[in-house]
Amino acid sequence: MRRAESRPVRLAPVAVEDRTERMRELLARATRSRPREVNIYSTLVRRPELFGKWLDLAHALLFDGTLSARDRELLVLRTAWNCESEYEWAQHVGFARRGGITEDEIDAVRRGPHDAVWDERSALLLAAADQVHDRATMDDAVWDGLGKHFDDDLRYEIVMVVGIYHMVAMMLNTFGVQLDPELPR
Template sequence: MTPVEQQIAPPGGWLDTGPPRVAPLTLSHISFPLRVLLRVGAKWGSKRTGSTVVPDVFLLLLRHPHLFWAWLRFASRLMPFGTLDRRDAELVILRVAWNCRCRYEWGQHVAIGLRAGVSVDDIGRLPQGPDASGWSARQRALLAATDDLHRQRQIADATWALLCEHFATRQRLEITMLVGHYEMLAGVLNSACLPLEEGAEEQLARAPIHGPASLVRPSP
């Protein structure tokens, strides 16, 4: 496995989680019916994540059940039940995680992305952004839109025109909401200082994405 210090990381490194500011609930603190529901959901989701463990992000957000259930319903309409190709959606989410320096989001979605068909080469070139060689025109437009929203909170006219060449109106709206949602979630995870689960850390360390080209850390 690749040691943490040799793994791919954004400029300045991942944001330091430190001790959790808000600890996730443990399953023992959740009602039995809800434990069963979460475990069934994790087992069903294992086709995407490769893990049957209830993710800590769920156990964190369950500290506010009223928001959790509303969030879960909305989030599921973007991923995995959105209209975008799953590989396209995962590229966007991974780029958001990179831009926000959110290791939890990154580690979870490297595993999900690889299982959804995102290539090792695609993840390896994500640090270089939309200008890297090897992207399709569609992928370049997606990543440019993701970066525009992160940097200036608006998709630039030229980027929007590129999106129009590849995506219908409803999909362009979905792209903006997908980016916004995962930026919001990254902010919650970074602020709560939620560390990546041990099993997810092991998956990330085993992922074949930590090659020499990916280890170049450009200046902020």
């Protein structure tokens, strides 16, 4: 995976003194579940009208979605790995641990859906993340396999999670968002 610091900073976080009232409101909402502000938010807030809408969707999937934390974080980590987004990976390793994903499984996410550590359900989630990333669709075998474990609403959410975190990875990588000091390298 390409290290975040090796990417040039193209869009720096908005400095505190340059923030509008709307930016401050959005950042307060974005960081309500965090002890401090993170670089992704202070960078993306530069376009408050877009950031607010993105934040609504991201928070809906992260906090209000119906996928389990484990299932969601397997999708996010695999998407981060596929997109070579060190920032996204580093941010979500903690979420993954809190969602019940073991250290061995976190390591196995890098190797993909065919690693021996995975049960059928987890392997299908990783395969879904791979296929949506690689092809912008899923083949029938993965879609139908997911149907053994997830109803249509959850399969919808699976695609949404991969899609939004793919977009996030593209922004992080393109803008050169640097790792926050507390994130592991």
